[in-house]
Amino acid sequence: MQYQLKTRQICLFFVAFLPVTKIFMLPSVFEKFAENDMWISCLCNIILDLAAVFAMIFACRKADTDFFGLLKNSFGNVGSKIILSLYVVYFFIKAIMPINEQKDYIEITFYATLPNIFTFVPFFLISFYISVKKIRVIGRCADVLWAITSLGFLLLVGLSVSNVDIQALLPFGVRGAKSILSGSYSALSWYGDSAYLMFLIGQFAYKKKDGLKIFFTYLLASFAILLFMILFYCIFTSTAHRQIFSLTEISKYSSVIINIGRFDYIGILLILFASVFSMSMPLYFASLILSEITGIKKSWISALIINGGMFVFLMLFSEFFSTVQYYIFNYAGIYFLILGNLFPLFTPLLKTEKKKNALYQN
Amino acid sequence: MKLSTDLKKNIKEIKKRLTSQDIEFLDIKAGNLDGVLIFVKDITDKESLGELVLRPLSKLQGNVGKSELSDVFLSPEKKLVTDTDDIIDQVLSGFAAAIFDSVSEAFTFGLIKFEKRAITEPPTSAVIKGPREGFVESLPVNISLMRRRIKSSNLQFENLTIGTYSKTAVAICYIEGIADKKLVKLLKKKISEIDIDAVLDSSYVAKFLGEHKTSIFKQVGNTEKPDILTAKILEGRVAVFVDGSPIVITVPYLLVEDFQSPGDYYNSAYSATVARIIRLFSVVLSTLLPAFFVAAELFHLQLIPLSFLLTIVSSIKGIPLSPSFEMFFTLMIFEILNEASVRMPKYVGMVVSIVGGLVLGETAVSAGIISAPTLMIVALSGICLYTVPELEQTFSLIRLLFLLVAGSFGGYGLILAMAGTLIYLVSFENYSTPLFAPFSPLIVSDLKDGIYKGFLIEQTNRPESIKTHNKTRMKIKGEK
Numbered sequence: 001m002q003y004q005l006k007t008r009q010i011c012l013f014f015v016a017f018l019p020v021t022k023i024f025m026l027p028s029v030f031e032k033f034a035e036n037d038m039w040i041s042c043l044c045n046i047i048l049d050l051a052a053v054f055a056m057i058f059a060c061r062k063a064d065t066d067f068f069g070l071l072k073n074s075f076g077n078v079g080s081k082i083i084l085s086l087y088v089v090y091f092f093i094k095a096i097m098p099i100n101e102q103k104d105y106i107e108i109t110f111y112a113t114l115p116n117i118f119t120f121v122p123f124f125l126i127s128f129y130i131s132v133k134k135i136r137v138i139g140r141c142a143d144v145l146w147a148i149t150s151l152g153f154l155l156l157v158g159l160s161v162s163n164v165d166i167q168a169l170l171p172f173g174v175r176g177a178k179s180i181l182s183g184s185y186s187a188l189s190w191y192g193d194s195a196y197l198m199f200l201i202g203q204f205a206y207k208k209k210d211g212l213k214i215f216f217t218y219l220l221a222s223f224a225i226l227l228f229m230i231l232f233y234c235i236f237t238s239t240a241h242r243q244i245f246s247l248t249e250i251s252k253y254s255s256v257i258i259n260i261g262r263f264d265y266i267g268i269l270l271i272l273f274a275s276v277f278s279m280s281m282p283l284y285f286a287s288l289i290l291s292e293i294t295g296i297k298k299s300w301i302s303a304l305i306i307n308g309g310m311f312v313f314l315m316l317f318s319e320f321f322s323t324v325q326y327y328i329f330n331y332a333g334i335y336f337l338i339l340g341n342l343f344p345l346f347t348p349l350l351k352t353e354k355k356k357n358a359l360y361q362n
Numbered sequence: 363m364k365l366s367t368d369l370k371k372n373i374k375e376i377k378k379r380l381t382s383q384d385i386e387f388l389d390i391k392a393g394n395l396d397g398v399l400i401f402v403k404d405i406t407d408k409e410s411l412g413e414l415v416l417r418p419l420s421k422l423q424g425n426v427g428k429s430e431l432s433d434v435f436l437s438p439e440k441k442l443v444t445d446t447d448d449i450i451d452q453v454l455s456g457f458a459a460a461i462f463d464s465v466s467e468a469f470t471f472g473l474i475k476f477e478k479r480a481i482t483e484p485p486t487s488a489v490i491k492g493p494r495e496g497f498v499e500s501l502p503v504n505i506s507l508m509r510r511r512i513k514s515s516n517l518q519f520e521n522l523t524i525g526t527y528s529k530t531a532v533a534i535c536y537i538e539g540i541a542d543k544k545l546v547k548l549l550k551k552k553i554s555e556i557d558i559d560a561v562l563d564s565s566y567v568a569k570f571l572g573e574h575k576t577s578i579f580k581q582v583g584n585t586e587k588p589d590i591l592t593a594k595i596l597e598g599r600v601a602v603f604v605d606g607s608p609i610v611i612t613v614p615y616l617l618v619e620d621f622q623s624p625g626d627y628y629n630s631a632y633s634a635t636v637a638r639i640i641r642l643f644s645v646v647l648s649t650l651l652p653a654f655f656v657a658a659e660l661f662h663l664q665l666i667p668l669s670f671l672l673t674i675v676s677s678i679k680g681i682p683l684s685p686s687f688e689m690f691f692t693l694m695i696f697e698i699l700n701e702a703s704v705r706m707p708k709y710v711g712m713v714v715s716i717v718g719g720l721v722l723g724e725t726a727v728s729a730g731i732i733s734a735p736t737l738m739i740v741a742l743s744g745i746c747l748y749t750v751p752e753l754e755q756t757f758s759l760i761r762l763l764f765l766l767v768a769g770s771f772g773g774y775g776l777i778l779a780m781a782g783t784l785i786y787l788v789s790f791e792n793y794s795t796p797l798f799a800p801f802s803p804l805i806v807s808d809l810k811d812g813i814y815k816g817f818l819i820e821q822t823n824r825p826e827s828i829k830t831h832n833k834t835r836m837k838i839k840g841e842k
Contacts, residue, residue, distance in 0.1 A: 008804065106774050111661050119771055122778045129782060133789055140788035140796070143804040261667030269777065276781040 005204040009139030010197070011217035016145035017278040018193055018221035019153055019228070020271050021098040023247050024105055026190050027232040031240040033183035036168060037175045038240075041183030042229045045191040046222040048184075048337075052194035052344035053218050057211035059201055059347035064354055066202035068292050073351035083343075084289050088306075090195070090339040091289070093332055095282035095310060097189045099123070100321060102272075102279060103314065105245050110272075117318070124311045127280035131287040131303030135203055138284065145274050152270030153224060157231060159251035159264050164234040186329040192340020194218070198347060199285055247271060283307055363446045369463035373398050375446055376461075380453065392419050392434075392462060393426035400449070401458035407475035410437070411458055415471055419460075428465050435460075439472030451529060478503060484586035484608065486751060492628040493589045501531050501605035507588040508535060512596075516540070519603075522553050524567070528560035531605040532567065535591075541600050542829040545793055549600055549613060564607040571602070571613060573792050578756055581792045583612035583619050590624055598830030614795035616827055617787070618812050620752040621645075626815050634815035641749045642813065648746035649761045652689050653768035653776050655739050659685040661772035677733040685736075686769025692732050692740040693762065695722065700744070799827035 030038035063070060071080035103120045111119055130138070173180075197214070204210075232246050235253070243249040251257065251264040283306050290302040317324050365372050377387065380400070388399040401411065414437040422434060432442075441457075443449050449459045449468050456474030481503070483489075484496035497504045505519060516538040523529050532553055536546055549571070556570045564584070572581035583599070585591050586608050594612050595601055602611040621641050626634035658665045659674065666674065681688060699718040706714055723741075726732045743761065747754050760783065767779040790797040800808030808825045810816030822836045 006803070012804075110774060111772060119774055122771060122775055126778050126781050126785070129785055133785065137785065137789040140798070140802040141785065143802040144784065144788065144798075261670075262664055265665050269773070272774070273777050273781060276778060 003203060003205045004134065004136040005139040005200065007204055007207065007210040007213060009142050010200055010204055011213050012146040013139065013142040013196070013200075014193070014214075014218045014221045016142045016149045016274060017281055018218070019224050020149055020275040020278040021102075022190050022225045023153075023156075023228050023250075023271065024098070024245055024275075025101040026187060027229050027246040028241045028244050029186055030183045030229060031233060033186060034175050034179045035238070036170070036233060037173055037180050038183060038233055039169065039226060039230050040173065041180045041187065042226050044180065044184040045187055046226060048341045049191055049194045049222065050215070050219060052192075052341050053197060053215055055345045056194065056197045056201065056347050057214060059350065060197075060204075060206050060214075061211060062348070062352055063202045063206070064352045067199050067347075069202065069353065070347070070350040073353065074349075081293050084293050086339060087195070088286050088289050088293070090192075090335065091282040091286035092306065092310065093328065094189060094192065094336070094340075095279065095286070096313070096324065097328060098275075098279050098282075099310065100314060100324075101245075102275060103318075105247070109245055109248055117315075121311070123276065123279070124307050126276055127283050127310075128300075128303050128307040130277065130280045131284050131307055132300045135200075135288070138281075141277055145277055148270050149274040152267040152274065153228075155267035156247070156251050156264060156271070157228065159254040159256060159267070160231055160235060162255065163253045164231055165237070166230075166234055168234045168237045169230065185333045188333045188336035188340065189328050192336050194344055195340045196281065196285060198344055199288065201347070283310060365444055365446060365449075365461070365466050365468060367464045367466050369396060369398065369461060372446070372461055372468075376400065376449060379446075379450055385453070390416070390419060390460065392431060393422040393424050395426045395431075395462045395464065397460055397462035399458060399460050400453050401473070402453060402456065405456045405474055405476060406458055407473045410473045410475075411471075414473070415458065415460065428467065431462065431465065431469065435469060435471065437471035437473065441470045443468045443470050451523075455529060455531075476500065481507070487585070487587050487590070487624050489623075489625045489628065492624055493587070495588055496586045497588060497591075497608040497610060499606050499608055501533060501603055504588075504603050504608075504610070505533065505535075508591065511588055511592045512537070520546075520550065522550070524553060524556045524558065525561040526557070526559050528562070530561040532561070533603040535595060535601040535603060535610075536599075537595055540596065540598050540824070540830050540832050542598065542831065545600055545613065545829065548793065549602065553602070561604060562606065564602065564604040564609045564611050567602060567604055568611050571611065574790070577790070578759055579617070579787070579790065579797065580620075580752070580756065581615060581797075583615040584609045584752075585612065586610070587624060593627070596835070597824050598828040614793045614828060615797070616795065616799055617797050618800065620750050622811065627818075631815045631817050638813060638815060644746035644749040645753065645757060648743045649757050649764060650776075650780075651739055651743050651746075652693060652761060653764035654773075655735070656686045656689050656765060657768040657773040657776050660769065665773070674733070674735055677735055680730050681733050682730075683732070684769075686765065688732055688736050689740070689765060690762075690769070692736050693743075693765065696740050696744045697758070795828060800825070 027038070030041050034041040059070070065073070068080065068084070071083055074080075075083060102123075103117075106120045107117065130141075228246075228250070232243075232250055233240050235250060236243050240246075247268055248264075251267070252262075254264065256263050283303075287299065287303040287306045290296070290306060291299055294302065296302050363375060373387065384403050386399075386401055386403050388401075390397045390399050399411075399415070415435055418434045418436055422430060441452070443452065443459070444467050449461070449470065452470045453459050456472070456476070457470045458473050459468050459470045461468045478500045479498045481495050481498055483494040487496075488494075495507060497507065508517065514537070518534075518536055518538050520534040522532045522534070524532055534546065534549055534553070552571055553567065556567065558566065558570075561567060568582045568584070574581060583594065585594065591601055591610055591612065599612045599614065602613070604611075621638055623637065623641070626637065629637075659678075663671060678685070683691060695718075699714065699722075703711060703714050703718075723737055727734050727737055747757055747761075750757075764776060764779055768776045771778075787798045788796070788802040796803055799805055800812045805826045807823065808827050810821055811825065819836075819838060822838065823833050824830050824835045826833075
């Protein structure tokens with residue numbers, strides 16, 4: 001087996017890509033449902049993802065082929081293609097919310113003078129460009145981007161921490177389980193990143209303690225997001241849901257900004273840079289799976305279908321996006337839960353090459 | 363065609379092909395044997411020819427055969443040739459050839475004498491501290507400079523000739539046991555496949571060695587200094603010398619190489635680290651600053667602090683050009699001045715500085731054609747790029763591209779262009795070596811000579827970014 005990635009790159013992949021798409025609109029979504037218990041909602045999503053990561057580490061340990069091979073061994077050709085088709089749809093829908101929120105952010109907030117849809121359109125050229133690259137390139141991007149994400153994140157958190165009123169979180173749990181779970185359910189579109197790990201199975205040589213490294217970096221990235229949520233709520237309290245783009249809002253009351261101007265934009269620009277890659281990941285994996293299902297050798301064809309499809313979808317539905325959002329929040333959650341969190345739990349049970357051959361011999 | 367024993371026939375055949383008037387056919391005698399000495403008048407050392415070839419020949423008496431002839435010549439560079447094509451090639455390369463009647467072999471002597479430039483400090487890599495020798499246009503001199511530094515039998519030179527008309531000598535240099543054998547083999551194959559009229563400089567060969575023909579990024583390294591080349595081949599790289607060029611090509615190439623200045627290795631690690639960070643920061647600043655300023659001015663006024671914004675507003679009042687066109691225009695003026703100052707005779711260089719810097723700049727601002735901040739940004743960007751002169755051409759193109767994108771699509775367009783550049787850089791490989799190593803793929807041990815300069819005693823291993831057969835560079839006493 002020729003490995004395309006290093007364990008280090010898998011770890012850095014999570015550090016680089018996990019936090020960036022969750023700090024635009026997601027905090028206000030959580031707050032809308034769970035108010036001061038938003039962090040508990042966030043924690044529920046984190047626990048779900050970590051459980052899936054934990055299970056997949058076992059799959060990585062024993063895998064002697066990639067995920068496509070494991071599926072084929074367990075469900076046969078047709079069965080694996082059906083499952084993979086579901087994942088194409090999963091990643092496609094998973095990409096909608098982060099891309100649209102960024103499109104809105106760019107059009108509404110980032111451009112002070114010329115809000116224009118065409119300012120965001122070139123993103124699809126970059127996502128297409130990433131999608132035609134081999135998985136090795138994704139690992140190499142992570143090697144660079146983890147530093148950019150961390151720097152941007154630390155800068156924003158550092159600037160905002162002085163305005164935090166931690167007491168705003170009290171009392172815990174008064175909103176009730178229903179509100180907390182509704183928040184978690186609505187946020188499923190942003191979570192389920194553990195599913196990426198499934199498609200990285202067999203792409204790296206698993207060594208002793210690698211599982212621990214992957215688990216802890218995932219945990220670290222997840223807790224960074226949780227910290228951001230807590231800080232965000234503690235600054236804006238009950239008005240947090242009105243701060244749609246938390247990224248630009250979180251540090252605006254910092255004394256540094258009052259004195260020298262929007263210093264926080266350095267952090268925002270770094271996060272925006274990293275989020276170009278992060279937003280492209282679901283489209284990348286959708287293209288990769290589509291190539292596998294259809295057997296298309298030229299990766300640009302499936303990349304064009306997926307990225308072009310997303311572009312057309314967003315253009316067509318830009319006027320009715322609140323309806324799309326409503327459906328994703330209320331109906332797509334179960335789909336995300338099954339494919340992003342439940343199915344990965346069963347990956348250790350998938351048949352490896354060795355097991356398959358042993359069965360044939362018997 | 364093989365030489366015959368008939369002298370007249372052989373000479374007739376050679377004269378048919380060597381018709382130029384600077385080629386001398388001198389009748390000679392060795393005892394009872396008639397012969398002809400062939401050489402190019404202006405590139406052969408006639409004094410040595412007389413002392414080492416003609417004088418010993420005149421001493422031969424009576425019946426003379428091949429064995430007597432073989433022993434008589436004193437020239438240390440002596441070869442036996444049997445083919446007329448080989449004789450012609452060697453004569454044109456500065457050898458003298460002696461052909462005798464009844465002998466079906468010719469003797470050739472390396473008596474070449476070219477005028478060559480003295481060894482001086484190369485203008486592209488001047489140092490305050492450290493060796494000042496630089497390569498020259500003569501291949502033998504360059505090889506001697508390397509032999510002086512590496513007195514090991516493992517230092518190998520493999521000679522090739524390329525160019526249908528120029529017949530340029532090329533030497534592949536590497537250290538056996540360190541350099542990757544596959545790489546040496548591949549380079550030899552690539553160079554021998556070059557079919558071109560003439561090779562006038564090593565940059566011709568460099569273009570054939572790159573695996574991505576249309577890339578704007580450099581794909582092979584180069585140096586003009588023997589100390590730098592020694593360090594590079596000791597890291598596992600392979601060098602290509604081209605006769606007539608003082609610039610030696612090295613393969614594989616990493617982008618980080620150009621941020622490493624020769625001075626870094628002769629100064630303290632601390633000052634070298636600071637210098638490297640400054641270089642990196644300068645290149646980033648130079649490439650992004652004009653584009654970022656235009657994007658902020660056109661689309662993102664919130665990015666500019668209020669007091670600076672007021673200064674900009676007052677300075678751009680009445681400027682007829684749009685911010686992006688103004689920046690583009692000023693950058694173009696800078697590039698024109700740059701181009702002119704390189705090619706202009708030195709005695710008018712001062713005039714260019716005064717006219718360009720003071721008259722054009724100062725007057726353009728006071729006449730209200732361009733604004734003072736734009737002029738300052740272009741000047742800063744221009745100067746910053748020269749902290750890494752090797753990358754100046756590449757990054758000035760990228761700067762223009764970014765400016766175009768920022769002027770059309772604003773800050774987000776710029777972010778996307780940067781993302782595209784990063785993807786391109788991390789996926790770029792030449793000879794299976796990633797261009798962006800050791801940053802991507804991240805090789806922590808190689809960072810010691812990457813973004814910062816570690817202490818020499820820490821760099822016990824050769825860089826992992828480059829494939830080598832021997833990883834250990836240094837053993838410290840007492841350590842296993």
